[in-house]
Amino acid sequence: MPDLSHSRNSCFHCGLTATGASACSGEVAGEMQLFCCSGCLEVCRVIHEAGLEGFYSRVQKQEAAMAPPPDLPADIDQYELDEVQQDFITRLADGSCQANLMVEGIHCPACTWLIEKALAGMDGVMLAEVNLVHHRLFVRWHSEKLLISDIMRRLAALGYAAIPFNLESVEGVLKEQNRKLLFRLGFAGFGAMNIMWISIALYAGAFSGISSEYRDFFHWVSCAIATPVLLYSGGPILLAGWRGLVRLRPGMDLPVAIGAVTTYGYSLLQTLQQGEHVYFDTVVSFLFVILIGRYLEAIARRNASSATLRLLELQPRLATRLTEDGEERVAVRKLVAGDLLRIRPGDKIAADGVVEEGSSHIDEAMLTGESRPVHKYAGCRLAAGTVNGEGALVMRVEQAGADTVLARIIHLVESAQGTKARVQQLADRIVPWFVTATLLLAAATFLYWWGEDSGKALLAATAVLIITCPCALGLATPMAIAVSTGVAAKNGVLVRNGEALERLSAVTHVVLDKTGTLTEGRMRVTEVRGEAGRETVLQAAAAVERHFSHPLALAICATVEAEGLAFPVCHQPVLLPGLGVGGMPAGGEGQIWVGNLRLMERQGVMIDASMRAAAEAIESTMAAAVFVAQGEQLLGLLRVEDRLREGAVELIRTLAQRGVGMTLLTGDSVAAANHLKQALMGPEDVRMEVVAGVLPEEKARKVAALQQQGEHVLMAGDGVNDAPALALADISMAMGNGTDVSMECSDIVLMGSDLQKVPWAIALGRQTLKTVRQNLALSLLYNLMLVPAAMAAMVTPVFAALAMPVSSLLVIGNAVLIRRHMQRQ
Structure with a gap:
């Protein structure tokens, strides 16, 4: 049963206040409960009907913030159209489909658990994986049993809105977030610029004896400017602070919200009572400065952890496919195994495959971190995202879409950036206590200075609330990990x-x-000994080894293929780790064994002294001695060399x-x-x-x-x-x-x-841990130095607002320095 509210007037599902016209009640698990809206009621019923009520205990355990379900995407039925599905669904050879979806409404690991469990319970879903950091869902399903719209409706019933993922949508979301933040910043800046002239007039009038009528007029003008700035520019901060307060889970925005509202409320009260001192300019100024810091922080965080976006940009969107009628330009998502592609000089390679014709040098720096181009010719492998050099190539596709090496790299980097190290888990547990301590310190500061000067008490307490924001502490580890994984992937x-x-x-x-x-693992057969003859020994070995992919097997099969020999049929292949392999030839004349001396002795194969001496001579030079036998009869000995x-x-x-x-x-x-x-x-x-x-x-x-x-x-x-x-x-x-x-x-x-x-x-690894410790030390040192100064009324709220983002930027900047340090290694 959920226990998120801590209040009888709170929503049974999300914990928000359940009042107003949208509030409703409904029966869940045999009991009547209160909800903030019908969406929460329906989501809660679906969760209980699916037997996933464990979601609520996970939310409570992780102390995660929730919110009412987001607005659902319109026209879900459109995603059943083939022309729409071509843009984001990959159809596999086995008849299944896979897609990446961006999911709105994910807040915490409990959401990840709920989505994965709920989709796994749907008939036809083969795999569902949620990336918590990027709010992304990878899902694979049987197209005959399920439609993508069914999956999206299931998510909608759980309270999550899903849309197809693509690079444009990622960039669009980031741009939209930055655009909204920039609008709020600009509005606060306009308010700060205008209210500053009012403040100058008030301060000048205080020395020249301004009349009370003009003073009150300027106070009301200041209030008229500060009010929309507080509600619009500071709206997200106030809302986040309110949610944390209602759930008794204080977050990083709560101290700032309390400081802004308290200062504004005190100033409004002074205005109504025709008092002499108001601080509307302080409210507007520190909101403006905080938004500047958050905008710079958002840009810095995106640049520091943009490894995934840079990797996504490596994926070409179009490819030139060869057909019986000539050439055609097709979307990369339409490529399938077996397609022939023409790769012109300078083109990005669209899929994993093998060169069929031509030769060129390929820039594989994005894949291997090695700057020297690699010469490729017929038979060589190509990887998606690498760049062709001076020559034209024809390649045959082997893997495309999510099966390419580049797609696996992107998945690994995303997974790494979404995980938490042990030191980060400790920091996450500290933050709520840190915020609570901040509120207590601010209250103590206010009470201490109240007897001397109420205005001074308010400003000092507000400075404490703002300056102790634990953003730097929360960023210390994830930024270092994000930068390090990006640097590592690049190399x-x-x-x-x-x-x-x-x-x-x-x-x-x-x-x-x-x-x-x-x-190197690229072995080659350099010598064949045995009375059975070279061809017989090689063919017998290849008949078994063709079923395996270890380096010895590849070397033997490559030799047989290069010499134009046939591969005999062999059944029941068996791998004996550390010894060799075996198999039954089609004629059933006796088991074929290929392996080392210990395997031969185990199978009772007779080996004379000359063969033993030859094997010892081969292995004394770092080559491998591979015996080939059929039944108990030794056919021959292979010398396989590696470098x-x-x-x-x-x-x-x-x-x-x-x-x-x-x-x-x-x-x-x-x-x-x-x-x-x-x-x-x-x-x-x-x-x-x-x-x-x-x-x-x-x-x-x-x-x-x-x-x-x-x-x-x-x-x-x-x-x-x-x-x-x-x-x-x-x-x-x-x-x-x-x-x-x-x-x-x-x-x-x-x-x-x-x-x-x-x-x-x-x-x-050592540099990353060193940076994490430095970041934690910077965060703690910042608070140890400035919190006492703020409590001593030596710091103004505006200075506090300047110092707070600076601490976060220092942590981000120190994390970015990992790149410079690793360039010297």
Whole structure:
């Protein structure tokens, strides 16, 4: 049952005062309740009928502000038209549809919970995810069971208004918000300019003996100017303060609202009583200054956390599709897998795919953070949002829309900016108590100075109310996280959440996987041995490996394809982590096994001394020895080579210089591991533990052992074998060219091949936490210095109004400096 009101005259749903013509009552869960409007009544009934009354306990637990349902979008039926749906709905190959919606009325995590639970209960909805920061809903549904209008009506019944999301709508909302704020600022500025002339006349008259008639006249003129400024320019502040007061959940606007109303009320009373001192000019002036600060703050916050918008702008809107009749310009949302696109010089690439014809250099800086263009030719992969260089290309689409790498990056950045680190959760709990303390201090100040001078008491109390606004405290952490995730994305480092940045700062030990992390992961077969013959060995291995996507499998299949050999049919493929793979050939003559020496011994395959010696020689040079057998008969031995990534040696040295411990894990033999260790460490004395022959579960146990020793472990890997260790580590990092499993298990994803991004990411985490602490210290220092001055009547309300936004801008500016600090890394 909701308990949001704390008053018998409050709305049962949202907690606002339920009086006036719009108020109504209705039966909910067998009891009559009071509501501020019919909208709240219907929403409350829908929530209870759906069995989602737990929403109210979540709202109460999180102390979130609510409001009556917003006005619902007109003509929902229009979204059932195909020509309208083409603009925002993506139709997938399996017959399902997906769309992004902007949702008005979301206030807190409880709203997120309610929307996701309610939509998940609809027959046909496959997935519903809400982004709290951007008020955005991603939904996927079966088009045969459900219409988008049904989803929008369900949201409307819950009290949320949804419209299709696109970049123009995002920019339009931001522009509209800034436009309204600018209008209120301009109106307050006009009022401040005019009321200042009245104040000059009053102050001059005080020294020259102005008559009471003229003084009262000027007071009424000042009141006529201040009243619309208070109601229009200060309206949102007053409304937000009132809502917080009614719910007994004081917010950041309440002290300012009380200060404005109190000063205005005192001045109005003095005017009615024909008193000598009024402070209408103070009300108008500090509202004007506060609005200036909020406008500058809004611009600064948008610029600081605009990483998502910049990424959205990378998505082209049109593409040139090749058809049997020639070329046609189509919207990117209409692209499907298999389409052929022409990419002209300078064009942005519209989807993920493969080059079919031509060659060119591609600028992938937005994806990997590496400024050097990459040469692409037939067979190379292209990513959406990257920019074509000097050559013309023809590409085949493999993923489009929300399935592209760019779309995944945008989703990760949005998710990261919408999360809260532990230090932010602490700040959120402090803010309500901070506001309450502000009100008590203002009351104490007023009472202290009342006996000496009532006007002085009012101004001093108002200054306390304004100057102690905890905006800077509330911005300290989210601004640092927003800037850091944006900087990281720009440099090809994707951070999943703010807590990952906090954990990065504490890393003391890095665990590195070999294949695909320290090495390129692009293996190639360089030698084939065996009495069965080269073609037989390769085909037998490829028959099984074609069912898998690990680096060894790709190398073997690429060799078979390059030599023009056929791929035999194989059934029942099986993966044995850390050992190899197996499968049953079509003829059923015996199971084919492809893997290391341990797999062969487990399957009873006879291997003579010469083959064992050959395998040892191969692995002593950092190559992989892959045995191929059928049944218990050995067919042959493959030598598969990989190369160290460029910068692997520099990575080891950088981590050693920064005092970070290192452990290298590999499934290779001890000889191969020692060879790799010498290649990485060189002549320098670098401390690094190398563990050879590890299975997936052993990798996870090694991570756990390091944690038990008090180490804060970062695990970097790229394969399925790394997933258990990645999930167990304090902070996990996956290479962007790795498997989906490793990327799903990871807190950080490196989109490029630059291994120096590993220590760079650690430095970013440390700089982020340092900035958060600096911001919190700035906020507290600001209050410790100026609050006592305001209580001592040494600060005017106008100066307080100037100081308050300055503190927020300092916090934002300090967060922006993260960009400069990371450029030096």
